[in-house]
Amino acid sequence: MGSYLDIERLASLVRKKRGSRGLRETSAEIGNVSPSTLSRVEGGKMPDMETFLALCDWLQVPPAELFRTTEEDQLDTPEAIAIQLRADKKLDPAIANALASLVKAAYRDLSQQDDESKQDP
Incomplete structure (x- = not known):
């Protein structure tokens, strides 16, 4: 744990x-x-x-x-990546937040594509 x-x-x-x-x-x-x-x-x-x-x-x-x-709050991949980016002392906070937002948006897009492909036989 x-x-x-x-x-x-x-x-x-x-x-x-x-x-x-x-x-x-x-x-x-x-x-x-x-x-x-x-x-x-x-x-x-x-x-x-x-x-x-x-x-x-x-x-x-x-x-x-x-x-x-991690047991009580199983992190999904985009959130785990966001936490790592924000914890990186080499990254400016604005850049870390922007990158985290991009990663989350990419995963949302992938999720929507998966949902659409399941609906189209």
Whole structure:
């Protein structure tokens, strides 16, 4: 049984709590998290452990609530690829998100083609 951090949920919670406040203001409130790191997390990048725990404290969310197991949430291939792309520190968050969207769109297209071929004898 494997586990993974639900980075999408973390990013969503951070964006929601920050709201319309600026990155600098929010990072100062959290403490020990730079505005650029906060931006990367909001963009779906995997934070380091210290940042993750600081964000959990700020969000008032137990860290365990943000982890999923592969047994409870069997990831489909496009989602697994998206998680890997967003976790890659070499990729800009915007590029990682764009690539993830392309992969998901390609898989949706394949799925629709499969459905159409099953309907046409």
